[in-house]
Amino acid sequence: MNLDFRFNADGLLPAIVRGAEDGRVLMLAWMNAEAVRQTLNTGLMHYWSRSRKKLWLKGETSGHTQRVIRWFVDCDRDALLFEVEQTGGACHTGHYSCFFQELDFEGQPLTVSDPMVFDPELVYEK
Amino acid sequence: MNLDFRFNADGLLPAIVRGAEDGRVLMLAWMNAEAVRQTLNTGLMHYWSRSRKKLWLKGETSGHTQRVIRWFVDCDRDALLFEVEQTGGACHTGHYSCFFQELDFEGQPLTVSDPMVFDPELVYEK
Numbered sequence: 251m252n253l254d255f256r257f258n259a260d261g262l263l264p265a266i267v268r269g270a271e272d273g274r275v276l277m278l279a280w281m282n283a284e285a286v287r288q289t290l291n292t293g294l295m296h297y298w299s300r301s302r303k304k305l306w307l308k309g310e311t312s313g314h315t316q317r318v319i320r321w322f323v324d325c326d327r328d329a330l331l332f333e334v335e336q337t338g339g340a341c342h343t344g345h346y347s348c349f350f351q352e353l354d355f356e357g358q359p360l361t362v363s364d365p366m367v368f369d370p371e372l373v374y375e376k
Numbered sequence: 377m378n379l380d381f382r383f384n385a386d387g388l389l390p391a392i393v394r395g396a397e398d399g400r401v402l403m404l405a406w407m408n409a410e411a412v413r414q415t416l417n418t419g420l421m422h423y424w425s426r427s428r429k430k431l432w433l434k435g436e437t438s439g440h441t442q443r444v445i446r447w448f449v450d451c452d453r454d455a456l457l458f459e460v461e462q463t464g465g466a467c468h469t470g471h472y473s474c475f476f477q478e479l480d481f482e483g484q485p486l487t488v489s490d491p492m493v494f495d496p497e498l499v500y501e502k
Binding site: 251252253254264266268273274275277278286290293318320321322323324325326329331341342343345348349350351352353355356357358 | 377378379380390392394399400401403404412416419444446447448449450451452455457467468469471474475476477478479481482483484
């Protein structure tokens with residue numbers, strides 16, 4: 251497997267994830283080489299959790315997995331883009347996308363129009 | 377201006393940039409607070425160049441500026457998403473998007489089908 255990317259000093263790369271069907275940007279997360287390897291081997295997005303310092307299968311708790319359809323590397327080989335089939339929602343808040351909060355040109359939050367796609371209280375253990 | 381984001385230890389945030397009309401992901405770049413401020417004040421994307429260690433107006437050499445249409449912060453407030461009107465192409469290689477290189481599930485490059493939108497030899501000084 252060719253994983254000749256420009257990982258940062260922590261051995262990580264940012265990965266942009268978008269819906270393969272609707273093209274919406276779902277989230278940005280971080281991957282180390284092992285996360286990329288597991289993602290390609292299983293077809294399901296895996297990340298490196300910087301807070302928990304462990305490999306993480308997206309959806310392992312919620313069931314909201316992300317199946318890889320296509321992926322791309324950028325011109326500098328220091329960022330990845332994955333197009334996925336998202337089960338449920340990508341965001342732990344219950345939204346489909348983590349980027350549900352639009353801001354105005356003063357940085358103030360606009361009313362959120364993006365609907366909830368699941369109830370996080372029912373999906374995540376307390 | 378409210379820029380209450382979770383900048384990293386270097387004072388930077390990753391920014392995902394996509395075309396407002398076609399929804400394609402164009403690039404990932406880094407912003408410090410001043411880059412966000414200049415972007416909002418001028419309506420044109422500014423970044424922090426980690427290699428040159430300076431603020432950078434996208435398109436200052438090439439003329440390929442990016443006018444902000446809408447922007448979003450993610451649920452963790454540690455990543456930004458900008459929807460822009462891209463003049464010319466976003467990528468220094470002459471492609472519209474920096475993510476023109478698709479990979480297979482072994483990490484090998486697939487044939488690039490994304491057309492060139494400008495000739496970098498004519499746009500950038502040697």
